[in-house]
Amino acid sequence: MFKWFSEISGNERRTFWACFGGWALDSLDVQMFSLVIPAIIAEWSISRTQAGLVSGATLVASALGGWIAGMLSDRLGRVRTLQWTVAFFAVFTFLCAFTQNYPQFLVLKTLQGFGFGGEWAAGAVLMAETIRNEHRGKAMGTVQSAWAVGWGAAVLLYLLMFSLLPGQTAWRVMFGIGIVPALLILYVRRGVQEPTLSAHMTRAARARHDEPASGLIVGIFAPNMRRMTLIGALLGVGAHGGYYALMTWLPTFLKTERHLSVLSTGGYLAVVITAFFCGCLVSAQLLDRIGRRKTILTFAICCVITVIAYLFLPLGNTAMLFFGFPLGFFAAGIPASMGALFNELYPGGMRGTGVGFCYNFGRVVSAGFPVLVGHMSANMSLGTAIGIDAALAYAIVVLSVLMLPETRGRALGEAALDTDLRRPLSPAPRH
Known part of the structure; x- marks a missing residue:
């Protein structure tokens, strides 16, 4: 590995x-x-x-x-x-x-x-x-x-x-x-040395270094980048929204609706932390084996299935404890995949701006997902509210990643853009 x-x-x-x-x-x-x-x-x-x-x-x-x-x-x-x-x-x-x-x-x-x-x-x-x-x-x-x-x-x-x-x-x-x-x-x-990729930037990307910060913001919304930025931000919303909807309310659900006192112990934390660690490592391997899109799709679909099973199946106390492993495992895989994908969507002159926007726009908007769970739980069970909310978020992940290109193997030194996001980017030649 x-x-x-x-x-x-x-x-x-x-x-x-x-x-x-x-x-x-x-x-x-x-x-x-x-x-x-x-x-x-x-x-x-x-x-x-x-x-x-x-x-x-x-x-x-x-x-x-x-x-x-x-x-x-x-x-x-x-x-x-x-x-x-x-x-x-x-x-x-x-x-x-x-x-x-x-x-x-x-x-x-x-x-x-x-x-x-x-x-x-x-x-x-x-x-x-x-x-x-x-x-x-x-x-x-x-x-x-x-x-x-x-x-x-x-x-x-x-x-x-x-x-x-x-x-x-x-x-x-x-x-x-x-x-x-x-x-x-x-x-x-x-x-740690500064990357030397600036030597491979296009003339347009170099010019952006001399522009004010507003120029960088405008750059990621330029006609040939706008769709990519909006879809990347949508992916960030789904990824963060599913995670926070689930992890914010899950302890309350388990305590109030499932009455599982064992989940307040250090054993529960150990299971979740270990699962998160393993989920990151496995997704790391898959990213370079099957590609960015297939990896994110796999984890997103598994998240939906696991959340539904965890919230609605009649599992016992011990089963709920151990079932927390796949729950944390699949929830970790999507955030672990976004760093590589987002970096490969942008040319060097605006890469930091684009990555920072897509990831963090999702983080801000995701704050509304736990609020939505609380609001919905006034008219339905908390478990149902969590399940609907999390499933919606991960469905957004599936939809958005299907609209992004596969970027595995792309050389970041190349600033060429593919304006048709329905076509996969051609991987860089291997040397």
Whole structure:
């Protein structure tokens, strides 16, 4: 499975580990909040709605950060933008440890989200342009598995801190440790090189580097790019919408309608995290074997089937616990596939802008899917509402990916565009 790693160069490996480390540390910092919500609620006597507002504000800020960082990576370079975004989210995570009230925490957590979203966008483009064509899908999908590594680390840190310290101190120490990602900047500065693909850009793509940021935004909506951008954004909506509709309400469904207390234990978290990790690795292999479109289609269809089975079949307590594995497995495969596909849809001069927009537009709009589940559950069971909502989202994924070209093997140094999206792009010749 990892034979490809021995075939890449030293610079490719260093870039891989820089992005893997960045995304794992991103996940560590982001997942900490969901674990310490009870302690924060208790300390400041805030409501669940106020706690939810923190998550919503962070999500929107991360989307804006990703979009802006994508544009900056087209103007300032991938490596420099990656360094700035890592420093940004690390510093504001650290400052969260010293907040004295809810408004301060809300502001700083929102700013943390801005940096988090930016780091993904800059790292995704850097990774895609550095790794050779035949291994790009495997590398991008494997890097996405770093989210599970950071998530697991956050759970272990939570268990350690809350077993050694009182709650009002433990959550602050956890956020204080969030400064650690800043050390990644030293590794990036010493070991990661800026991709040289700018030498292969077309004359039009070069011109965009001298244009203001508004020119980059206009560029991804130019006549020969508009349809690609809109469909890519639609894919992002479906992918994020299905994930958040499912993962936001699933614990409540299992507790209130299935009465499965075992799912509140660490065993449930272990199953979900392990499944997410495995889903990323398997999709990484499939991306370069069967292509981007077939991989996303397979995972999307399996998501619909798994969600329906999980929500409507009369499964017992233990069965629900173990059935969480395929649920998390298939839910992970789609996000792990989008990095490679989105990067291959755009020429170099606007790649960061395009990737940042498609991925993060979906992230913003997806915030409405959990709200829709809550609204629908007033007139039907929560399980039915989740099933309809998630199935709708993954149906959007299927529809949108069918309208995009297959891009496996495309050389990112080539800025040529295929304006007829119904025809697959011709893969680059192998050397």
